[in-house]
Amino acid sequence: MSSLLIVAACIVAVYAAFVVALIVAGRQRDARDVARFIPDCIVLLRRLLGDPRIPRRHKLLLGALVGYLAFPIDLVPDFIPVAGQIDDVVVVVLALRVVLRASGNELLREHWPGPESSLAFVLRFVGASTPVEH
Secondary structure: OHHHHHHHHHHHHHHHHHHHHHHHOOOHHHHHHHHHHHHHHHHHHHHHHHOOOOOHHHHHHHHHHHHHHHOOOOOOOOOOOOHHHHHHHHHHHHHHHHHHHHHOHHHHHHHOOOOHHHHHHHHHHOOOOOOOOO
């Protein structure tokens, strides 16, 4: 349990250092968007899990995704810089890609709580076929 807390603290520290680096570089808006990105993704997953339009098999996939991300043992250990987080990113991208291909980009757009720039980033990484419109 203590190793899980150490890994979580390291991830939070790296995340915070990245946000601080953006602020120091004079990119406050980007820093705010980055700081909100992970919480926005958590809100997105919670909203998708609660949406009755999402098929049960996709909710199971999203639930497995949450379990995988919460489980302290990964394909590549998180204490390995960069590579330790890449496996998590790949799993998230693949899971969201499956859900979005079946449900459509509009559903993601409806549930995304963050800024448009972050939504465009997510759509680009999950291989969304249509651009975001507002």
